Amino acid sequence: MTNTQKALALISTFASGDAQAARELLADGYIQHNLAYGTGVDAFVGAVEYLASAPVKTTVQNVRAFEDGDKVVLQTVYNFAGAGEQVAFDVFRFDENGKIAEHWDNLATLAPANPSGHTQIDGPVEAADLEKTEENRAVVQNFLHDVMQGKAPEKTPDYFAGDAYIQHNTGIADGLSGLGAALAALGEQGISMVYDTVHQVLAQGNMVLAISEGSFGGAPTSYYDLWRVEDGKIAEHWDVMETIADKGLFSFWCV
Template sequence: MKAKIAAVLVAGSLAACSNLHSEETMTLSHKEKAVALLNAIETGDSKAISYVNPTNYTQHNLEVGDGLAAFGEVLQALPKGSAKVNVVRAFQDGDYTFTHTEYNFFGHKAGFDVFRFEEGKIVEHWDNLQEVAPANPSGRTQFDGATELTDLDKTDENKAIVTDFVNSILIKGELNKLTNFISPAEGGYIQHNPSVADDLSGLGAALGALAEQGMPTIYTANHKILGEGNFVLAISEGEFLKKHVAFYDLFRLENGMIVEHWDTIEAIPTKSEWKNNNGKFNF
């Protein structure tokens, strides 16, 4: 089945596929379409192709060429039966969806995918991938933790809190304001970064160790904040282990405070290595 969906993409038969299942396409939410497209990487469900605009699809994964034909070529290169996809969390913010997924896709990876929709069709894609690591010092993985979506009436409020946190703490380094966002109490902050323990003490120890090694974590710019209810994704740029990287940070909030965090950090290749010219961000 995977070969089938890849063949459809590469052969350019998308226009025909886009007219199929039109009634179902109209009733599905953007979130459901995004999850179906990701699952199709494993299942080969060609129906999911109809959720993508066949003539207007912009790719921001710099290791993949632009357009759906290039994505089809990637699928064809996968060893048969190797692809596994488990979408753990999925959210919708206006014309955008964002998902948190466990992949086996040329290796075991944690990933965030962002899709933009126009007139019910996917027209743009961003992602950020990181190799899966063993459980962190607190015994947590890159995928476990809360999944329940709540506080839909607080989406804008929570997005504003995370925007302030990223700008004040991560970019400007105003650490004296940290407890405005994260409780200093034990058990007040659950951490899923594979190298960092729970609570502010774990975060401080990890950041301090990197700084002592001459490799501080540096956030230089935030490019996008997306949210639904109690979950907010911040997409930022900076430096990690002296490499130019994209930071995707997913936060869960309760009562105006950040209480849980997942992330991926991906190195950005030099421009001479890019397979498309769309950039890693460019929202």
């Protein structure tokens, strides 16, 4: 099995309830960064067993998957025990033995189409231009520095092919003009979107996922942004923003 196949097999255990399969895929000392769950193999397996016992079956629909070194990126729609559909980005790190050693994620409620008619998950699903992985990673890294972190905002137009930009954020329309209008509207409401730290930029071909931390409207926020790069320009964007919770608030959810 490839690492991508293993990651897909692991998330499928939420639907199948196969706790033994989950245990076999996880490394000893498995690290969990989702604060709603305890860390470690037993905690993950306990979550699988809990979902298997729920009266409503959990569903798992993977949309996109790609690898970068020892990490696998998944974009998936979950419905945990009938609680409602959520779109998620999952990142799994594999150890030298091919076991899943660490996990990060961001989740958001699946929402209606945005002003341009795009959903949070539609669009191309396969990575292309595999020979341009590092070139495309650099485009996104520079964009994050110059634009999202505000170091050189005047360079914003340089990262786009005119107004040909497809947006999957639930509240923003297509085009550089749509992005500008959305940011201006936030400014008028006194809402700031700040990217303080970029933790990871993972890429395969033309698909590049950035995991960043900052604030939105003053609340600590994690940003998972997936960009599709075409001919050196940012062509498409999917994202999940999630408020970073106080770890203490989630202690009673640990399994």
